[in-house]
Each structure stands twice: as structure tokens, then as C-alpha cells.
Amino acid sequence: MAKLLYAFSCSVDGFIAGPGGDMSWLTPHLGPDPVVDELIPDIGALLVGRRTFEGDDPHRGTEAEGKAFGGGWDGPQFVLTRRPAPATPGVTFVGDLAEAVEAAKAAAGEKYVNVLGADVGRQCLEAGLLDEILALPVPVLLGDGVRMFDHPGGTTIALEPLRPNWYRVAGPRLV
Template sequence: MTKLQYQCAMSLDGFIAGRNGDMSWMGLAGGSDDGGDSADDSTNPLVAEVGAVLSGSNTYHGDDPNAGTDKEGGYDGQYEGHTFVLTHHIPEKSEPGVTFVDDLEKAIALAKEAAGDKLVSVLGADVARQCIAIGALDEILVYVTPILLGDGVRLFHNPGGEPVRLEIVKADELSILSRVVY
């Protein structure tokens, strides 16, 4: 069964993006979206596991810390699969390898179908929160980076919401993989 896995890098003070979605801090923290050294040219280990990406519109259109380099794009420019973007505003013109969808459950179904037996990588805090709200998110993979941002987009922000129980599946000095318990 295909898993939906929220993947992100997070500052020590709990932010996954700086003010206004700024991602330039990733280079300052010495990390990339695989939790490693951004100067490392090796293949991101997550690339082989990801069959499709489900992204929020802000994340998809957001700040890429590798813009203008050969590492521009998902997983340091190494991801070549299909991306499904959850948005309220479907553009008139499509982009190669990208499907814009205005319904979460439809976007999940399309992404799972495209992923086959691989992971659907969920990118974007709001999309992850929505997936949790409908009981669809299976796992959360967080790479903790050595920087304090002070402000920005929180890993999980749900004012007035209920706690979400997680089970740690795997943890090391750079990352935590948790299973969402419903």
C-alpha cells in the first residue's frame, strides 16, 4: 500500500520556512532537503523512494534555495516524477509533469496511483495538516537543522486543534521518522 509521507527540514525552533516562505536559511544551516551537506553531490536517498509528490501551492511556487543552479527543484534537482499541486486556482496552462488539483481527496488518489508502490511525498505544512485532518497521512519525516529562525512557517500549526499522536519509527542525530496514530 502506498504511504503518504510528509517530508521537511525544520529549524531547532520548529520552523520549516522563514518569514514569507523564505528558504534561504537552508544553505546557512548547512543542510539540504535530505538532511545532509548541501555541498554533497551524491544522490539524495529519498529520490529512489518517492513515486509522486503532493505539494501545496505555496510550496510549489515558493522559494527554492537552489534556484538558478543545477540543484534547482525537488530533492536538489534529482526528482523527475510527477507532482500534484493542491490549489484553489487551477492555471489555464498546465506544466509538464505537474497536475493542478482543487480537491484534496482527488489529489491524494491521483498521487497514490502515480506513485505505485513507492511513497507519495507530501510537501507543505498546510497540505500535511489537511491530510492529518482526514486521516490520510501515514508518516512524518523531519530533518532537524542547526539553526534558529525565530519566525516563519511552523512545522505544524493548528490553533485550537487536538493533539496528534505519533509513534517514532526511526530516529538518528539528523532525522525523525514518525508514524501518525489515528
């Protein structure tokens, strides 16, 4: 069965987006990455937050704008949202996290469901649904923005290293 993987690029100080969700900081750092190139064929579906789906795109102004992994991946996308959304080919809008995860896993088969968006990643952690995390640090400090994981008051979630920057969520899981 499919596993949920929260894979993301982040600044060294832990931000996946700048203030207001700005992704332009990432644009100069896009390019071939052997880890991403190896991962892409193993992704069967995306589970995406609504803000991420509608948000800023580091590929803005290029042929790859609006395409997952800069156009390197194509497949079913499941967007977690409670707001009505216009029909989009290849995209299913789902209002419930458990239903979205179930649908994405079914679509992914034996491959990964790649989670995109800090809020969806946090929700998956809190629900005990996230299996693995792949953090791709980028050599920049942003100082402010959207953290890859934010839990006011703090919490500790144990991660078991699988390979460099790749971890299994070991627990304890948030309740």
C-alpha cells in the same frame, strides 16, 4: 499501496520556512544527507501545495533551481490548488484534496507520496490521510515563519517512532 509521507527540513524551533515563506535560511545547510539519499528512490510522486510549488526555492540561482530535491528526484507531481494554473510538464493541478491524494497514490504505486508544504501536510493530518512524518532538523533557530504543523488552540497527535526522526501517525487523527 502508496503511503503519504510528510518529509521536511525544519529549524530546531519547528519552522519549515522563514517569514513570508522564505527558504533562503536552508541554503547553507543543503548537501548530502544519507537519510534523504536513501528516501529519494522510494518516492513515487509528490503532493505539493500551491504556495510551495510557486514559492521560494533554497536552490535559487543554481542549476538545481525549481527541481525537486535539488534535481535528485524526477517524477509526477500533483499540486493542490483551486486557482487556475498554466500547464507545466509532469505537473497535474488538482482542486480537491481527496482527488489529489488518490491520483498521487495511483502514480506512486508501491512507493511514497511525499507531501511538500505545511498547509497540505496539515490538511492531510486533519483528513486522516497522512501515514508517516520524517522531520529533518537543521541546527538553526528561526524564531518566526511557517511552522511545520500549526493548529490554533492546540491538539495532540500521537506519533509512533519508526527510526530516528521518522514516525508513523498513530492518532488520534483530527476530525
